[in-house]
Amino acid sequence: MITSSAVDDYLAGFSGDVRARLDQMRATIRETAPEAVEAMAYGMPGYKLDKKPLVYFGGFDKHVGFYATPNGHEAFADEFASYKQGKGSVQFPHTEPLPLDLVRRVVEFRMGVIRG
Helix, strand or coil, X not given: CECCHHHHHHXXXXXXXXXXXXXXXXXXXXXXXXXXXXXXXXXXXXXXXXXXXXXXXXXCCCEEEEECCCCHHXXXXXXXXXXXXXXXXXXXXXXXCCCHHHHHHHHHHHHHHHHC
């Protein structure tokens, strides 16, 4: 995994439970996709595999945003249905446990799409 000090700096801007949740997201993605390249993109941590977008995540006041475009959200629409969503995004509220198994499966799915 090629990591980014810019992502470290981004995460350093958070504290407490929010920081812990973002660290969990990062660790889950990095463990699932160890060959991915980590960098800041669109103002948040992002990961590329074979130079193609894999997933992104970001910290917000009330949730962790997760972005698995272009097709990750469509493939997991049923499992994302209980979460607030935007175009290409899903919000995991801080009031609920992070669905790390779901994040892992989405990353694995995106890896399969990229690598065919």
